[in-house]
Amino acid sequence: MNVVPVVDQIIERNGGKVSEVYYVACGGSLVDMYVSDFFVRTESTGVTSGWYTANEFVHATPKRLSPTSVVVLCSHSGNTPETVAAAALAREAGAQTVGLTYNKEAKLLDESDYSFVYEWGDETRVHNNPMAIMLDLTVNLIDKLEGYPHIEAFRKGMAIIDTVVANAEKQVEPRTKEFASKYQDETMFYVLASGASYGHAYGFSICSLMEMQWLDAAPIHSGEFFHGPFEVTDEDTPFIVAKGLGRTRALDDRVLEFLGKYAKKVEVVDAKELGLDLIDDAVNEYFNPILFYSVLSKYRYALSVVRDHDLDVRRYMGKVAY
Structure with missing residues (x-):
């Protein structure tokens, strides 16, 4: 448009x-x-x-x-x-x-x-x-x-984001099935991200897991992880980390370094690995959430299949007065 x-x-x-x-x-x-x-x-x-x-x-x-x-x-x-x-x-x-x-x-x-x-x-x-x-x-x-000095780079990014996302979805397809099989019996997930991507840690938690799968979930900003939340870390607690490109990637790296030592159940969705670095470094951080939305949607679908819980099933939304 x-x-x-x-x-x-x-x-x-x-x-x-x-x-x-x-x-x-x-x-x-x-x-x-x-x-x-x-x-x-x-x-x-x-x-x-x-x-x-x-x-x-x-x-x-x-x-x-x-x-x-x-x-x-x-x-x-x-x-x-x-x-x-x-x-x-x-x-x-x-x-x-x-x-x-x-x-x-x-x-x-x-x-x-x-x-x-x-x-x-x-x-x-x-x-x-x-x-x-x-x-x-x-x-x-x-x-x-x-004036925005990177407007042309942004427009070029918008022109190719469809292709980047389509390739990423194909790339993660096998991984999403493995994730769903491994975590189908879990009842609580912590979802981490930073920068422009944090909105989708929040969104995946409240919409994909809580609303659509009736699972407990909590979004945590990677920068806040070490200021309280990391105390829940153990080998039995599942974490999903959306590792973005851009200025706050170091925050996600710090989280993953810690989880690598003390956690066993960690799923990493890395924007760089999924091809977002095809977009100019000056603007690609703003495309992180567009990519993560599509890719994480594949994760939630795979989870819904193995749990036999359709994504459209609701207990309260649109069914009772609230």
Whole structure:
């Protein structure tokens, strides 16, 4: 999808003034936003950002929300009540709203100044999935506002990410089956990552393992591992480490060095090994989560098969009042 026209309209509306970008959603949609928030926090000199679960955004609205704010919202169904309410609140404050959904009839679209109805189900076109669209929008927005020196490298990366992901999925297929067979009886997993990838440690824990497999799981930032969590390490505890490329790779390496000494159940998903280094070093860290989402989806599917627990089975979601 071409995000540039939307970026141009956002900037034109306030005479080139954007003070902050808020990323607002729930569950997996919120996870998809983490890398965009991370990009703004680490690359922008003039724009701030916030990453909010939608109901908190509604109940504890940031006081900085104003007509110079951009609020990006995502809901797969487009009808998540908390996200629709957050979009309405943002518009009432005069902020510009960007809505993403898979549903052309979504209520979210009614509260969005700009919208993207994204593709879903075609695993070979990840650049048109919501995470990639939001990241593309964010990078181009920051580039237009203040200049991003690696914009061409980023665009080249976006042009080949589908190929990188497709190759990585084929590469991990046998490994995912081995993982599922080995860990099918485990009931608790710790998932570690850092930098732009941390959002997917969180996402794989709460969505893939807790929601879709009813397993206990906890995401841990690699940088925080040695400040409490590492005390649970033993030979019987399973760890999954998403080892990314980029500036925080050293944090993941430090974790793996420790686990190599004291743990026996460690699954490493390494972005470099899976071919992400085909993308320029200046920007490849921002593509880590796009790769990890697709690859870890293969892991969760393999686990669901050996556990005979379909990924779509729910006890409460959409079944009871909450």
